[in-house]
């Protein structure tokens with residue numbers, strides 16, 4: 001008798017807590033989808049096109065091009081290092097509510113999987129909007145002592161860091177503009193206008209980089225993770241990264257010795273570290289080789305400690321840091 005009452009109250013408690021879970025799940029949806037209706041509009045989120053961006057560079061494109069006509073959700077919180085991001089179950093569930101998902105395939109495997117399972121119709125992959133390249137393999141062929149871990153990281157796939165090259169980012173911006181026009185034809189003119197304005201800004205940025213890096217004392221820079229391959233190629237520089245494409249990998253002692261030799265040979269002055277990852281390794285390399293340290297921001301997220309409030313400002317800070325490190329005239 002007692003036992004039965006215990007069981008039934010346990011069931012009741014279970015049912016109650018299930019009810020609470022269901023209730024809070026609804027509340028979560030309501031907060032992001034307040035005016036959502038199932039009627040004629042293709043948009044799930046009231047008047048605005050709901051765009052989910054995977055991480056900061058995608059968010060920047062969505063906000064600049066979407067302007068007032070979109071509401072942007074970002075899967076990677078500010079200050080979180082985006083490589084190998086794990087998604088919360090709710091984030092994966094909420095993904096299905098997006099009108100448009102904008103991401104860069106190959107940098108965040110968990111995001112790639114969640115998007116593939118989301119059932120969202122309008123999925124825009126930035127990697128499909130410009131030519132992707134492998135970086136590091138040519139250098140690897142030259143450097144016999146290159147460590148295996150780094151070789152693995154770069155050989156596994158193409159370099160995803162296309163946003164750090166203003167010309168490639170322009171190609172992506174044009175593709176994103178076209179995708180938003182298609183997803184929301186009522187505001188096509190605005191998306192076209194906003195894309196034009198962004199492309200103009202990116203073109204001015206490209207010109208600043210070209211001119212700012214045309215005449216320098218050295219051409220080689222040392223970074224923490226290999227984020228600047230496209231940028232280096234665009235402006236005729238040599239990137240030497242302490243770790244590989246993925247910032248979590250650890251450099252071997254051999255790689256650290258190599259960097260010391262490269263620094264001496266190429267008259268490197270500075271080892272760059274980043275805002276979202278530890279600067280410990282960069283400082284070790286710099287101390288060993290007697291070099292300065294400075295920040296070169298891969299723009300994988302914007303925080304209060306970023307050297308600028310948005311993509312353009314941080315890219316300009318990066319240019320200033322590169323000019324200083326390379327002894328630009």
Ligand SMILES: [Zn+2]
Pocket residue numbers: 083161225226227245246247298300
């Ligand atoms: Zn990266």
